Amino acid sequence: MPRIDNKTFYSTAIEKYGITAKGVNWHSKESQKLRFDILLEMLPSDLSSYSIADAGCGFGDLYLYMLKKKRAPKKYIGIDSLVDMYSIASERTGCEILIADICTPKAFSPYGHDADALPPADFYTCSGAMNVLEEFETPLFVRNCFSACRVAFIFNVLHGEKKSETYNYLTTKQIEQMARDLGVKKIILRDDYMQDDITVAFFKESI
Template sequence: MSLTEGGRYVARNADIIAALVAFNAAQIEAHAATPQGVGWNSANAQTVRFDQVLKVIRRGGADVSLNDVGSGYGALHDYMRATGIAAEYRGFDVTETSMERARALHPQMGSSRFAPMAELSPATYSVASGIFGLRLSFDEARWHAYILDTLDLMDANSREGFSFNMLTAYSDPDRRSGDLYYADPGRYFDLCKRRYARNVALYHDYDLYDFTLVVRKERPARAD
């Protein structure tokens, strides 16, 4: 049986995924289903970032779906419900521990709503919040290749657009951590404009040490 597109992605990035699985399992064990359990320092920072990546959604309805890439314990799903965002939610993660916790917290959704990254499938939109910041011991070139591979996968599975956030290179030098990746906003804005779509928005105005990029595609024409 041949691998799916998502399966090939997982195979290509097995080294990084193994390191992230080990880190995330330890975080969840220590902090349970909380923002700290997925690497955020506060609930407020988590929700601010959710607001930014969800800017990609331009319409709601029964035919609108959203892939949450790096879904953790499903906090984005809960936030979307609490704020009335109408879209079919699908969570994907590389960590089985995270998916098990998400399924336990959302039994009404069915196990298919929280699935491995290898099963990522097309949706109206895709978002990724917080998955590019923790570089661990990987060098910058390898980490950038992983980011690009992830964005390519999101692009291929997003009909109308996708969004993601990254820690910013404009962070104060004395507050940086050696195991984190601080990206040049201009570099990734240019990459998205040249590689994915003409319409790209960069948000760097929400008082956190990161930025968000929203890639908007032309909405497919209806076949009448």
């Protein structure tokens, strides 16, 4: 089980802060944008021929930020486990949004199709959704996203050796071990943009 109840964690924030960065439990809009900027730096400069699946998409903010930066992908698929997020992200992005628990990847779409695995995409991204996973859930989440991507899985997560009853921190050593376990061909790490945060790219090819 998660260390906290995800539904309560996010629904309480939505009720208090509405459809804002704090509504998905970011400290501020600025910190959310900074994390998005680092994710975008690890993606190709021209995304017009690539598909992106956003694991734990929340309100669809990453896609809207891509549009603002003129970095829209050929196709965007949002994935979230909460119905509230599905409804809001669908309305805000106009894109396909799926309801799924990434750790047990059976995806459901109210548009009418189910799948026993996550949808394939060139890139999988995740910004913030791994911060409230249990330790045992983290490698499952990463493995399933990495398996579903064609090129790379790019994610951020809280970084360090802190122990928290609420939040999930990963050390560099743990991240590198996951990469070895998955047979990652190339790994990029960035931890120089914000305290206690790291952005990681797991590539399936070394180029």
